[in-house]
Amino acid sequence: MSGTHTGVPSVLAHDLPRPVPREELAACPVGDVFRRLGDKWSMLLVILLGGRPHRYNELHRTIDGISQRMLTRTLRGLEADGLVRREVHPTVPPSVEYSLTPLGRTLLEPLSALADWAVNHEAEINEARSRHTGA
Numbered sequence: 588m589s590g591t592h593t594g595v596p597s598v599l600a601h602d603l604p605r606p607v608p609r610e611e612l613a614a615c616p617v618g619d620v621f622r623r624l625g626d627k628w629s630m631l632l633v634i635l636l637g638g639r640p641h642r643y644n645e646l647h648r649t650i651d652g653i654s655q656r657m658l659t660r661t662l663r664g665l666e667a668d669g670l671v672r673r674e675v676h677p678t679v680p681p682s683v684e685y686s687l688t689p690l691g692r693t694l695l696e697p698l699s700a701l702a703d704w705a706v707n708h709e710a711e712i713n714e715a716r717s718r719h720t721g722a
Contacts, residue, residue, distance in 0.1 A: 623668060628653055628661045630698065633687065636671060637695045640686035670694065 604611070612618060624630050631650060635641060641649070647658055662685060665671035670691035676682045687695075705712075 623664060624694075624698075626661070628657060629665060632661060632665060633670065633691060633694055633698065636685055636687045637692065640684050643683045643685065646685065665691070 598617075624633070628650070632646070635646065635649065643658070643662075646662075647653065647655060650658070653661075662671060662673070666673050669688055672686050672688050672691075674684045674686070676684065
């Protein structure tokens with residue numbers, strides 16, 4: 588970061604064009620990652636796999652409410668992004684184990700920071716929501 592942006596959060600270090608072009612928004616790598624991790628299941632899978640590798644059926648039993656189809660789709664997306672590794676063991680029947688790749692492991696620190704922020708500010712957020720809805 589340049590000396591002129593010392594102490595400025597990296598998301599504010601660069602000026603965005605006004606208005607933000609739709610093409611730029613669609614091509615933004617930050618938005619792309621947020622779309623992947625912001626879906627219903629991806630972040631949970633990254634956190635679970637951050638603890639240790641899991642077999643497919645173990646993941647399916649661990650996550651209440653996820654269908655086999657959605658678990659498969661989510662794991663495939665995380666694998667396509669290079670965040671999750673799929674290993675097939677030559678057993679009868681074959682068993683499949685999922686783990687985080689080294690790239691996937693690098694997500695644990697920023698996810699932890701975001702989770703810590705959410706927990707630390709939960710009361711403030713809930714209070715603001717209550718004021719907003721008048722509840």
